[in-house]
Amino acid sequence: MxxxxxxxxxxxxxxxxxxxxxxxxxxxxxxxxxxxxxxxxxxxxxxxxxxxxxxxxxxxxxxxxxxxxxxxxxxxxxxxxxxxxxxxxxxxxxxxxxxxxxxxxxxxxxxxxxxxxxxxxxxxxxxxxxxxxxxxxxxxHKPKDTAAKLKGKLLEDDELLEFIGYIHEGYGRDIEHNKQALYAYEQNKERDACIASLILNSGLRVSEVVNLNLDDLDLANKLLYVFRKGNNDETFKVPVYFREQAKDELSLYLSIRQQRYRMSKREKALFVALPNGSHEGKRMTKRAIQAMIIKYAKRYGKPSLTVHKLRHSFATDYYLQNDIYKTKEQLGHASTETTEVYAHLTDKTMSEAIERRTDS
Structure with a gap:
């Protein structure tokens, strides 16, 4: 299950x-x-x-x-x-x-x-x-209203890469005088950047990230097998692709995962944490991932950014290069009505693209 x-x-x-x-x-x-x-x-x-x-x-x-x-x-x-x-x-x-x-x-x-x-x-x-x-x-939940609330609260264009880079290095510089926070950051920065990158390069929900096991990952084909929301068949996992950027982050995280978190052989989770006082890593919780993204987002200067808004950020970016049906499938939406949010979110971007074409 x-x-x-x-x-x-x-x-x-x-x-x-x-x-x-x-x-x-x-x-x-x-x-x-x-x-x-x-x-x-x-x-x-x-x-x-x-x-x-x-x-x-x-x-x-x-x-x-x-x-x-x-x-x-x-x-x-x-x-x-x-x-x-x-x-x-x-x-x-x-x-x-x-x-x-x-x-x-x-x-x-x-x-x-x-x-x-x-x-x-x-x-x-x-x-x-x-x-x-x-x-x-x-x-x-009207798509246009939802889009209006999200505008200005998502990562756009270069920010998608900048936010991952900030988790890798920038956050450490910002807290360098806080030894306790710096130690925890050094322990987890590869994992944290990997989680953010995976969502920003696949659009996974946080619950789907939590449920991932090691054997759900096909790194060579940039593919994950995911329990999708609303699917009541407990045995069926849906294949979901991710971008090349996430492959690099996953490779880095996997190279330090066992040594850093010391899991027992019984632990199948892809993303793990080593709680204070514990001798072996355990599956990360949904709440821990949510808190982790909020922590980085505040220091990065996007206090309204949440783990779910990372998914929205991916979806908006993805929709600009694909149609609504591909976006719906990638995100695991039950209907295109939900996906319409991203059509409204990209209105401004599309109008700017038309103006640039006219000027050229």
């Missing part, structure tokens, strides 16, 4: 007992079709909603697992409006419009299942009245 999916499946199994029986039934129904990672997000959304119901006195349950179907049936539109307002203004951090839309969609999926699919012993729906059927959820 995909490493991240395995971790999320364990977390899902841990959290399910705290949910009402009908939520557990819904998760069982969805498990063959959705990844544990997606279902874990559902559980987190339901936990927020059920806790809010209890806090507002809309349920008399002492714990979330005790919230009844009858209490869900008695909800009014004012209740859903109140929940939406709570998500917008809650003290521990207001949710964005995208997050609110996702949470409401999670609830709609649950309520639809309970009212239209699940049955009691007399073949009647489990939920007799579905308040969420009245809730209109507007589409938030």
């Amino acid at each position: 995909n490493i991240q999916k395995g971790i999320d499946r364990i977390k899902l199994d841990e959290k399910l007992p705290a949910m009402p029986w009908y939520v557990q039934k819904f998760i069982d129904y969805k498990l063959p079709d959705l990844s544990p990672s997606t279902l874990l997000e559902y559980i987190r959304d339901y936990d927020t909603f059920l806790s809010w119901l209890r806090a507002e006195g809309l349920s008399t349950a002492e714990a979330n697992r005790g919230v009844t179907l009858e209490e869900l049936e008695k909800l009014h539109m004012d209740s859903i409006t109140g929940f939406r307002l709570f998500l917008t203004t809650k003290r521990d951090g207001a949710n964005s419009r995208v997050t609110i839309s996702r949470k409401l969609s999670s609830l709609r999926s649950l309520f639809h299942y309970l009212s239209q699919i699940a049955e009691d012993e007399n073949f009647y729906p489990l939920l007799k009245r579905n308040i969420m059927a009245k809730v209109e959820i507007k589409r938030i």
